[in-house]
Structures are given as structure tokens and as C-alpha cells.
Amino acid sequence: MSNIYAALEIGTTRTVLAVGESEASGRLKVTCHAEIPSTGVRKSQILNINQATQSIRSVLREIERKQEASGAKITIGNAFLAVSGQHVKADHFSAPVQVENARVNDEAINSVLRAAHSMALPKDRELLDIIDQDYVVDGMGGIHSPKGMSGRLLSLNTLQVHADRNRIQDARTAADAAKLEIREPLFAATCAADAVLEDHERKNGALVIDIGGGSTGYAVYIDGYAVTAGVIGVGGDHVTNDIAHAFQTTNAQAEGMKTREASALVTADDSSPRVRVEPGENTLMDNRTVSRRALDTVVNVRMMELFTVIRETLEDHDLLHRLHAGVVLTGGGARLRDVDALAAQTLCMNVRIGRPLHVDGLEDVDFPASFATISGALLYAHRNYEEHSILDGIFGRFFK
Amino acid sequence: MSGESSMILLGIGTAGSAMARGVSRAFGGGLRLVLADTDASTGEAGGPFALLGGDRLSGRGSGGDVVAGRLAAEDSVKILDEHLDGVRLAVIVTALGGGTGSGATLETAKYLSSRGIPSIVFATTPFAFEGEDRQRNARGVMSMIEDAANATFFLPLDKLVADSDNMQEAMRRAVDTVASGVTLFWRLVERPGYIRLDAERLRHILSGAGRGRFATVTAQGPGRASEVVDKLMRSEMLATSSGPVRSTLCGILAGDDLLLSEVGKIADGIRGAFAGLTFDLATVNDEATFSGRISVVVMLFESSGKADDDARPGSVMSGRRRKSKSALSVGPTGRGRFNGAEPTIWNGEDLDIPTFIRKNLNLDF
Numbered sequence: 066m067s068n069i070y071a072a073l074e075i076g077t078t079r080t081v082l083a084v085g086e087s088e089a090s091g092r093l094k095v096t097c098h099a100e101i102p103s104t105g106v107r108k109s110q111i112l113n114i115n116q117a118t119q120s121i122r123s124v125l126r127e128i129e130r131k132q133e134a135s136g137a138k139i140t141i142g143n144a145f146l147a148v149s150g151q152h153v154k155a156d157h158f159s160a161p162v163q164v165e166n167a168r169v170n171d172e173a174i175n176s177v178l179r180a181a182h183s184m185a186l187p188k189d190r191e192l193l194d195i196i197d198q199d200y201v202v203d204g205m206g207g208i209h210s211p212k213g214m215s216g217r218l219l220s221l222n223t224l225q226v227h228a229d230r231n232r233i234q235d236a237r238t239a240a241d242a243a244k245l246e247i248r249e250p251l252f253a254a255t256c257a258a259d260a261v262l263e264d265h266e267r268k269n270g271a272l273v274i275d276i277g278g279g280s281t282g283y284a285v286y287i288d289g290y291a292v293t294a295g296v297i298g299v300g301g302d303h304v305t306n307d308i309a310h311a312f313q314t315t316n317a318q319a320e321g322m323k324t325r326e327a328s329a330l331v332t333a334d335d336s337s338p339r340v341r342v343e344p345g346e347n348t349l350m351d352n353r354t355v356s357r358r359a360l361d362t363v364v365n366v367r368m369m370e371l372f373t374v375i376r377e378t379l380e381d382h383d384l385l386h387r388l389h390a391g392v393v394l395t396g397g398g399a400r401l402r403d404v405d406a407l408a409a410q411t412l413c414m415n416v417r418i419g420r421p422l423h424v425d426g427l428e429d430v431d432f433p434a435s436f437a438t439i440s441g442a443l444l445y446a447h448r449n450y451e452e453h454s455i456l457d458g459i460f461g462r463f464f465k
Numbered sequence: 466m467s468g469e470s471s472m473i474l475l476g477i478g479t480a481g482s483a484m485a486r487g488v489s490r491a492f493g494g495g496l497r498l499v500l501a502d503t504d505a506s507t508g509e510a511g512g513p514f515a516l517l518g519g520d521r522l523s524g525r526g527s528g529g530d531v532v533a534g535r536l537a538a539e540d541s542v543k544i545l546d547e548h549l550d551g552v553r554l555a556v557i558v559t560a561l562g563g564g565t566g567s568g569a570t571l572e573t574a575k576y577l578s579s580r581g582i583p584s585i586v587f588a589t590t591p592f593a594f595e596g597e598d599r600q601r602n603a604r605g606v607m608s609m610i611e612d613a614a615n616a617t618f619f620l621p622l623d624k625l626v627a628d629s630d631n632m633q634e635a636m637r638r639a640v641d642t643v644a645s646g647v648t649l650f651w652r653l654v655e656r657p658g659y660i661r662l663d664a665e666r667l668r669h670i671l672s673g674a675g676r677g678r679f680a681t682v683t684a685q686g687p688g689r690a691s692e693v694v695d696k697l698m699r700s701e702m703l704a705t706s707s708g709p710v711r712s713t714l715c716g717i718l719a720g721d722d723l724l725l726s727e728v729g730k731i732a733d734g735i736r737g738a739f740a741g742l743t744f745d746l747a748t749v750n751d752e753a754t755f756s757g758r759i760s761v762v763v764m765l766f767e768s769s770g771k772a773d774d775d776a777r778p779g780s781v782m783s784g785r786r787r788k789s790k791s792a793l794s795v796g797p798t799g800r801g802r803f804n805g806a807e808p809t810i811w812n813g814e815d816l817d818i819p820t821f822i823r824k825n826l827n828l829d830f
Binding site: 110 | 800801802803807808809811816817819824826828829
């Protein structure tokens with residue numbers, strides 16, 4: 066039996082579950098995926114465990130229904146969890162070790178790796194990802210293969226991405242109640258980056274911005290590895306909320322205006338056709354129209370602010386000028402019309418919408434960028450767990 | 466705190482306290498009221514009272530000195546803390562021109578802002594015959610109060626009274642007008658009817674509102690809906706304008722006999738006369754108080770007369786910023802679905818609040 070993996074994303078607007086399988090070619094194929102609207106989640110954090118459990122149950126049932134329709138019959142017992150939310154932080158750690166005989170050998174490298182990977186986090190934090198960056202020998206950094214080099218002190222720079230332990234536990238609790246074991250929590254933005262970046266982009270400097278419903282994750286890659294990452298607690302939901310407030314609509318009406326009409330660029334003028342507000346619960350406000358320029362302005366300032374926050378963050382890290390490969394947008398928020406053009410203006414870089422490059426099976430998806438995170442989580446499992454079955458776990462079952 | 470209103474009415478100064486008492490009486494109980502004055506005798510009539518500047522002025526009042534009123538409030542504004550638990554919106558009623566009304570109102574609004582409590586100020590400005598000193602006192606603090614508070618209604622007393630009124634009638638009419646406006650507004654929030662104005666929406670409208678105008682009218686009998694619209698059209702309180710209307714807030718208060726067609730007629734009439742970018746409507750159905758008649762309160766908020774000339778296609782981090790009005794001053798207003806979630810703070814701004822509100826953008830396209 067080939068390896069089968071499942072990945073779960075409990076997002077603010079949707080809960081996604083996907084199943085991937087290792088192919089003989091060594092690539093990963095997404096064999097089944099399902100998504101349902103989320104409830105009980107705000108800004109990427111679970112506010113209602115029961116509702117989140119219901120969402121997970123629903124998406125599990127949907128996957129099983131699809132599997133059955135295709136002749137397979139699998140009940141998923143565990144899944145890798147893609148995590149986002151502004152509780153996710155990234156910090157740099159460096160672990161130095163003394164080098165015996167003043168020459169770096171395998172033992173010294175293993176020792177520094179152990180030291181770097183065993184750095185203790187505060188009790189309220191849980192590790193999502195640890196990224197080995199470069200070695201430093203007697204203060205000289207940027208070294209990828211230190212073996213054989215002369216020096217007395219070897220250290221390894223790492224980027225540790227960690228999250229609020231309670232928030233992760235909330236997801237585990239919700240999943241447990243739905244009879245799904247969380248195998249390992251992963252950082253959503255680096256998952257997305259793993260799925261959409263080409264190797265040369267990682268080396269030349271690239272920024273991945275994963276625009277979710279409740280938050281936006283980002284990860285910066287230079288010289289082949291992630292140098293910084295983070296989450297801003299602003300996502301597509303904020304655009305919807307802004308529209309609802311600006312034009313006094315329901316959230317559903319605002320969501321419709323955002324997805325069908327709005328642009329991240331303000332190109333409309335006063336003579337442009339007005340945007341009709343779809344009828345909703347507020348009957349007195351039915352058959353209204355709003356200015357397209359006003360709508361686009363509301364969206365524009367929100368998204369420009371989001372990109373500005375990211376730009377200023379990267380400027381503080383002195384990284385912006387090193388992103389020669391540009392920016393890749395992923396997530397459902399990347400579907401917003403002209404958002405790539407606005408990002409290009411704000412960040413002064415080439416911008417493209419990402420699609421999962423290293424997985425098969427998503428050809429029928431209408432907006433692949435929104436599957437970048439879940440694909441990346443499956444890729445992580447595929448690359449790191451050679452022997453794995455989604456049937457493992459406390460609730461795993463298999464029906465022939 | 467359970468069951469207690471999240472709104473508080475603050476009467477500041479002697480005249481402001483009198484108006485606030487009028488509001489309290491008209492509302493008929495259940496209203497969180499606090500009176501604050503530098504004159505201790507204001508508190509003798511009972512009710513929650515905060516003596517401002519007791520150490521500095523010994524409870525004898527500010528003597529019409531705005532600086533003394535400000536200093537008194539600076540000294541002791543924190544004594545309001547005990548009344549502010551759970552408060553999410555403060556309505557200040559005051560009379561400008563005197564020392565405490567002018568000086569202490571400003572400091573109180575600033576203090577509320579620092580605590581993240583949005584404030585709405587209803588302030589009368591002096592009669593012309595009161596003299597240039599009191600007019601100057603009022604003018605001197607109006608713009609500062611505008612900056613400190615979230616919404617302001619400056620009500621010229623000369624417009625509130627009729628030429629035929631004697632002095633006593635004039636004062637009573639002025640107090641009644643302010644009191645009725647605030648009372649109607651309060652009822653909209655505290656006793657909503659079938660068409661409700663979401664509390665967060667209300668806070669949003671008022672928090673970023675700036676200077677506004679308001680009027681209240683009442684009619685009864687057949688044709689009452691047309692009559693209130695007609696009265697509003699002719700209302701001097703709504704007539705003066707320094708710019709186009711940005712948003713309109715309309716409250717209809719009536720008994721159980723309020724017809725949907727009447728609601729539609731009033732809404733259409735007001736929308737037609739004072740078209741703004743947003744129009745919010747709420748009703749109060751109170752059979753005991755309004756049986757047979759309709760009262761309507763209209764609040765208009767204007768756009769700045771200044772053109773938003775840096776708003777240009779493709780790039781709108783532009784927009785007009787209100788001087789010295791920090792983004793946080795709107796507090797949780799506009800957070801909408803993000804209420805209860807951990808806020809996202811960046812450079813001191815709460816990013817959950819809509820960007821266009823924080824940037825104070827003009828959307829009158």
C-alpha cells in the first residue's frame with residue numbers, strides 16, 4: 066500500500082480536508098478534497114469548540130462520501146493540521162557548541178543540530194516548524210556545509226515558528242470530538258510556500274503572502290530557506306466587514322459585493338455603473354446601488370494597509386531589497402480582483418498568484434491558490450513520513 | 466452590572482446638569498445618569514453627582530472662567546471612574562459659554578477618549594444677548610471638543626426658542642428641546658422596536674461622525690407621517706450646512722399603530738431631502754408614551770467641505786485625517802464580527818476597525 070496522508074485546515078471561512086497519496090514517481094497526488102463553510106472560528110482562532118467540531122465532522126463526511134463515490138471506502142483517523150492566526154510567532158535561535166580539535170566534523174554538526182532543535186520554548190508555546198538556516202563558524206555566517214572548516218565555535222541559526230499551545234489544543238479538542246487525531250500542527254504560510262515556490266525563487270529571495278479569511282500569513286525565503294515568517298490578524302473577512310459597515314449591508318451581501326464586484330484597485334470614476342446590492346434581510350434597503358468607486362476604495366485601503374504592514378515589517382528586517390524573485394500570493398484572499406496588481410504597487414515587486422506546483426490531482430480546482438496551504442501540509446507529510454497511514458490514530462478504521 | 470445600560474448620560478456644569486435631569490425625567494427611569502459640576506449645589510437635588518475641582522474651587526463654581534473649569538476637571542475627572550464600569554458609549558449634555566460647561570466638557574471628553582469610551586456631546590451655545598465673552602468661551606472650545614469627542618451637536622440657543630418667549634419660557638424650551646432630542650436618541654438604543662439599529666452600527670456611525678445637526682419633530686392624526694417630514698424639511702436645526710450630508714440617522718418613535726407605509730413615507734422623505742452615503746433607520750414602539758402620535762429624531766452628519774483631493778485611482782492610502790483624533794479613539798466601534806476576538810494592533814491602530822473609518826475617508830462618490 067502506498068502512503069496516504071490527510072491534512073486539515075480549520076479556517077475562518079472554510080474548513081478544508083484533503084487526502085494525498087505518494088505516487089510511484091515520487092510525487093504526491095491529492096486524491097480527494099472537500100471543504101465546507103466554517104462556523105465558530107474568528108480570525109483563524111476557534112471561538113466555539115462545538116461548532117468547529119461540527120465543521121470537522123461535516124468535512125469528514127463529505128470526504129467519505131466522495132471516496133465512496135469513487136469506489137474507495139476510507140475513514141480518516143488522523144490528519145496534519147495547518148495552523149494560522151496572529152498567535153503564531155517566529156523567532157530566531159542560535160545554538161553554539163565548542164568544536165573539538167578546531168575542525169568541524171560530523172559529530173560537531175550533529176551536536177549543534179541537537180542543540181538547536183532542543184531549544185526550549187516557553188510552556189505556553191508549541192513548536193510548529195523549525196527551519197535550519199545557516200551555520201556560523203567563529204562568527205562567520207552564511208555557511209551551508211561547515212564540515213571540514215577550521216574553527217572553535219560552531220553554531221546553527223534556526224527560525225522557530227511557534228504558536229499558542231492553548232489555541233492548538235482547541236483545534237485538537239475539536240478534532241478529537243470529531244474522531245480525528247491531529248498528527249502534527251504545521252504553520253500554514255510555510256506550507257503554502259512549500260507548495261507554490263520554485264527552488265530558484267527560494268534561493269533568489271521570495272515572499273509568500275497567504276491571505277486567509279481571518280488572518281494573513283507570510284514567509285520570506287532567501288538563499289533557499291525561510292528567514293522570517295509571521296501572521297497578521299487581518300484577512301478577507303476584514304474586507305467583508307469593511308464593506309458591510311461602509312454600505313450598511315449584511316455580511317452575506319458584503320461578501321457577494323466583494324467576490325463579484327469589488328476590485329483592489331480604484332479605477333472606477335463617478336460615471337462608472339453603480340453596484341447593485343443583492344436583496345437581503347434588510348428589506349428597507351433592497352434594490353439599492355452603491356458607488357463602484359466607493360466600494361473599490363473601501364477594499365483598496367484595507368488591502369493596501371495589509372500589504373503596507375508586511376512591507377514595513379520586512380523593511381524593519383532589512384529584507385525587502387533582497388526579494389529578487391518577487392511575491393507569490395496564495396489563499397482565498399488572492400482571489401480578490403486586482404489584488405496582485407495592488408500588491409505589486411505597494412511592495413514594488415513582481416507579484417504572481419501561486420498554485421501548488423509539486424502536487425498532482427488539483428487540476429479541477431477553480432482557484433488553486435486557495436489549496437496551497439493544504440497541499441503544502443500534505444507535501445510536508447509526504448516528504449517527512451515515508452511510512453504513514455491516515456488509518457493510524459485512536460479512531461482509525463478501514464473498511465474493505 | 467448585568468442588565469445595566471452600557472450607555473451613560475453625563476450632565477456637565479449647572480445648565481448641563483439641568484438638561485440631563487430633564488432627559489432623565491422624560492425617559493422615565495432606567496437611565497444611567499451622572500451629574501458633574503464645580504458648584505456643589507448642583508448635587509443637592511440628588512442623584513449621582515461628581516464635584517469637580519473640590520480642592521481648587523471649594524464647590525463654589527468656576528465663576529465663568531473656562532481655565533478654572535478645565536483645571537478643575539483635570540484635577541478630578543477620574544472621580545467619574547466609579548460610574549464608568551461597563552460603559553461603551555457616553556452621552557454628554559452641556560451648555561457652552563460658562564466656565565465649567567466649556568472647560569470641564571473638553572477635559573471629560575478627552576478623558577473618556579483616553580479610556581476608549583466613545584462620547585457624543587450635545588452642547589448648547591449661548592444666546593446672542595449673553596454677550597461676546599460667553600460667545601468667545603464657547604467658540605474657543607468647540608473645535609477642541611470636536612477633536613476630543615466622537616460626535617458633537619452644537620445647538621445655538623437662539624434657534625431653539627421663539628421670539629415671543631419670555632426669558633423663563635426660552636430657557637425651558639431650550640432645555641426641553643435638548644432633552645427631547647437626547648431622550649429620543651436614548652430610546653432608540655435602549656428600547657428598540659421592530660426595526661432595530663444594531664448597537665455596534667450605532668457606535669460606528671457616531672464614533673466617526675464629527676459635527677452633526679439634529680432635530681426632533683412630532684405629529685399626530687391622519688397625515689402625521691407627511692407632517693413630520695414637512696416639519697423636518699422646514700426645521701431650522703437642520704437647515705444650516707457647511708457641507709454635504711455624509712450619513713443620516715433617523716429614529717421613528719410611535720405607538721403600536723405605526724404603519725409600515727408611514728415608515729416608508731418618512732424614510733423616503735428624509736432620504737430624499739438629506740441624501741447621504743449612509744442612511745440608518747430605527748423605530749421605537751412604545752404604546753404608553755406615543756399612542757396616536759409619531760416623533761421623529763433625525764441626526765445628520767456632514768462631510769468635510771474640504772475636498773478629498775489626494776484620493777486618486779489606484780492608490781488610496783490618502784484620505785483626510787482628522788487632526789489629533791487617534792484611530793484608537795473610536796474604541797471597539799466598527800469591529801463588527803471581530804468583537805470578542807483578540808484585536809490586531811499595528812502602530813497603535815486597531816486593524817479590526819474598518820480602514821476607511823480609521824483613515825476617515827470620504828466615500829461620497
